[in-house]
Amino acid sequence: MNTHSQMINGLDKDQMMTTIAAIQQQPGLARFQFRARNRWVSGGENRSTIQDFYGAGQEDDSRAQPFHFTNGEPPVLLGANEGANPVEYLLHALAGCVTTTLVLHAAARGIRIRALSTELEGDIDLHGLLGLDDGVPAGYEQITIRMKVDADCSDQELEDLMGYARQHSPVCNTVCRPVPVRLERVV
Amino acid sequence: MNTHSQMINGLDKDQMMTTIAAIQQQPGLARFQFRARNRWVSGGENRSTIQDFYGAGQEDDSRAQPFHFTNGEPPVLLGANEGANPVEYLLHALAGCVTTTLVLHAAARGIRIRALSTELEGDIDLHGLLGLDDGVPAGYEQITIRMKVDADCSDQELEDLMGYARQHSPVCNTVCRPVPVRLERVV
Numbered sequence: 001m002n003t004h005s006q007m008i009n010g011l012d013k014d015q016m017m018t019t020i021a022a023i024q025q026q027p028g029l030a031r032f033q034f035r036a037r038n039r040w041v042s043g044g045e046n047r048s049t050i051q052d053f054y055g056a057g058q059e060d061d062s063r064a065q066p067f068h069f070t071n072g073e074p075p076v077l078l079g080a081n082e083g084a085n086p087v088e089y090l091l092h093a094l095a096g097c098v099t100t101t102l103v104l105h106a107a108a109r110g111i112r113i114r115a116l117s118t119e120l121e122g123d124i125d126l127h128g129l130l131g132l133d134d135g136v137p138a139g140y141e142q143i144t145i146r147m148k149v150d151a152d153c154s155d156q157e158l159e160d161l162m163g164y165a166r167q168h169s170p171v172c173n174t175v176c177r178p179v180p181v182r183l184e185r186v187v
Numbered sequence: 188m189n190t191h192s193q194m195i196n197g198l199d200k201d202q203m204m205t206t207i208a209a210i211q212q213q214p215g216l217a218r219f220q221f222r223a224r225n226r227w228v229s230g231g232e233n234r235s236t237i238q239d240f241y242g243a244g245q246e247d248d249s250r251a252q253p254f255h256f257t258n259g260e261p262p263v264l265l266g267a268n269e270g271a272n273p274v275e276y277l278l279h280a281l282a283g284c285v286t287t288t289l290v291l292h293a294a295a296r297g298i299r300i301r302a303l304s305t306e307l308e309g310d311i312d313l314h315g316l317l318g319l320d321d322g323v324p325a326g327y328e329q330i331t332i333r334m335k336v337d338a339d340c341s342d343q344e345l346e347d348l349m350g351y352a353r354q355h356s357p358v359c360n361t362v363c364r365p366v367p368v369r370l371e372r373v374v
Contacts, residue, residue, distance in 0.1 A: 010230030011265050019265075020317060030313035034275050038282035040303035042197030046286045048279040050271045055313075056263045063261065067271040071283030074250065076243045078198050078206075078291075084237045084254040086284035086358045088221050089276055092235040095225035096258030097273035098370065099233045101316065101325075104265075116227035119373075126217035126242075129288065129357055130207060138288075139360030142367045149372070159372070166370045170316055171273045173326030175366050180329045183285065183353045185336070185346070186306075 008107040016107065022056075029056050044073030045082040087140070090175075091120045097171035098145060105164055106151065114150040143175065195294040203294065209243075216243050231260030232269040274327070277362075278307045284358035285332060292351055298344065301337040330362065 006013040023030045032055035038048040051066035052059060071086050073079025084092070095118045106113050121144050128138035151158055166172055193200040210217045219242035225235040238253035239246060258273050260266025271279070282305045293300050308331045315325035338345055353359055 010228075010232070015265055020319070023313065023317070023319065027314070030317070030319075032311045032313060034272075034278060034309050034311065036275060036278035036282050036307045038279070038286060038305045038307070040286050040290060040300070043290065044287045045197070046283050046303075048282055050275045050279065053261075053275070060261055060263060062263070063268055067275075069256075069271070069276070069279045071279070071287065073287070074240075074247055076247060076249070078202055081250055084256070085221075086280040086287065087361075088223060088237045088240070088254075089256070089280035089283070090358050090361060091221060091223035092225070092237065092256045092258070093273045093276035093280060094368070095223050095235055096233050096276070099225060099227050100231045100258065100260070100273065103227060103230065104316075105318070113227070116233075118225045120223045120225070122221050124219045124221065124357055126210065126219060127214070128360065129291075129355055130210070130217070131292070131351070131355055132207070132210065132217075137360055137364060138355045139357045139362075139364060140366050142369065144369045144371065146371050146373045162370055162372060164318070166368070168316055168318055168325045170311055170326045171277050172368055172370075173315065173324055174274075174277060175326075175361055176368050177324060177326060178365050179327050179362050181281070181353070181359055181363050182329065182331045183349055183359075184331065184333050185349060186333045187335075 008110070009103045009113050011104065011107045013107060016104075026057075031055070041082075044071070044077065044079040044085070046071050087122065087124060091122055091143070093171045094143065094175060095120050095145065097169045098147075098165055101169040102149075102161060102165035105168065106161055109161070111151055111153045111157065111161065114152070116147065116149050118148075119146045120144065195297070196290045196300050198291065198294045200294060203291075213244075218242070228269075231258070231264065231266040231272070233258050274309065274311060278309055278330070280358045281330065281362060282307050282332070284356045285334075285352055288356040288359075289336075289348060289352035292355065293338065293348055296348070298338055298340045298348065301339070303334065303336050305335075306333045307331065
C-alpha cells in the first residue's frame with residue numbers, strides 16, 4: 001500500500017473525507033473561534049500574537065510557539081515601514097484564503113493544481129480614514145484579484161472552481177458581506 | 188526650538204496637519220492603491236510579497252526590501268502550522284487598523300495614549316467553507332474586539348474616540364461593509 005496515494009494538491013484526501021463525515025454526524029465540530037492579541041508600540045506600529053484557537057470541539061494545542069506580526073506604516077503615512085500596514089495584511093489574508101479554498105475544493109473534485117499565483121490590488125481613498133468626507137467609505141472601495149492557475153481540468157471546470165472558491169472563501173466572504181464588529185472597552 | 192515638541196502618540200503632528208492641508212487642496216492625493224502578490228506552495232501553504240503601492244500622487248519607493256508572509260493551516264485543518272491562517276491574519280489586520288486609527292485621531296484631538304492593547308475573537312462555522320450548508324456564511328459570523336486603553340482624557344472622551352475609530356478604520360469598515368471583490372483569471 002502506498003501511503004501517499006491519497007495526497008492531492010498537498011492535502012490528505014482521506015483526512016478531508018473523514019473530517020467532512022465527522023462534521024456531518026456532529027455539526028458542532030465545525031464551530032471555530034480564532035483569536036489575536038495586539039499591543040500598540042508607538043504611532044502606526046503595533047504587534048500581534050496569534051497562537052490558540054478553538055475548533056473541532058476543543059482548544060487547539062498544536063502550536064508550541066506563537067506567531068508574531070508587526071503592523072507599521074510607510075513614511076507617507078507617518079511611519080517608518082516597521083511592517084506592512086493593516087490594509088496590506090488584509091490583502092495577504094484574502095489572497096491566501098481564496099487560494100486555499102480553491103486548492104481544497106479542487107482536491108475534493110479530483111482536480112490537480114500544478115501552479116497558482118495571484119496579484120491583488122485594493123483601492124482606498126483616505127478622505128474616509130481622515131474623516132474629511134463622510135460620503136467616502138473608510139475601507140477599500142473594491143479589491144481585484146488576478147489569478148493564474150495551471151490545473152489538469154478544462155477551462156469551464158476551472159471557471160466553475162474559481163467562482164466556487166470566491167463564494168466559499170471565509171476571508172473573501174467576510175470582505176464581501178457586512179460582518180458585525182463589536183468594539184468593547186475593558187476597564 | 189524643541190524639534191520633538193510636535194510629537195504626540197509617536198506621530199508628528201506637523202506632518203499630520205501638512206498632509207491634511209495638502210489633501211484638502213488637492214483631493215487626488217488621498218487616492219491609494221495597495222497590492223500583494225501571492226504564490227501557492229502546497230496544500231494550505233502560500234506566501235505573499237508586499238512592497239510597492241501608489242499613494243499621495245505617486246508610486247511609493249520607500250521600501251528597499253519587500254515584506255514576506257506565509258499562510259498555513261493547523262493540523263486539524265489539514266496543514267502543518269506553516270504560518271498563521273488567513274482568517275487569523277485578518278484579525279491581525281483588524282486589530283492593527285483600529286489601533287492605528289484610534290491613535291491617529293487621539294493625536295488630532297490632543298489626547299495622549301499611554302498604553303493600548305486589544306484581544307480579538309472571531310467566530311466561524313466551517314459548514315460555509317466546506318459547502319455543506321448554503322445557509323451558513325463562509326466568513327466570520329461576528330468579530331469582537333476587547334480594548335484596554337490608558338489615555339489622558341475622560342471616560343466620555345475615550346468612548347467617543349473608540350466609536351470614531353471603529354467607524355473610520357479602513358479594515359474595520361472593509362469588514363463591516365460589503366466590499367466588492369473581483370476574481371479574474373489571467374491566461
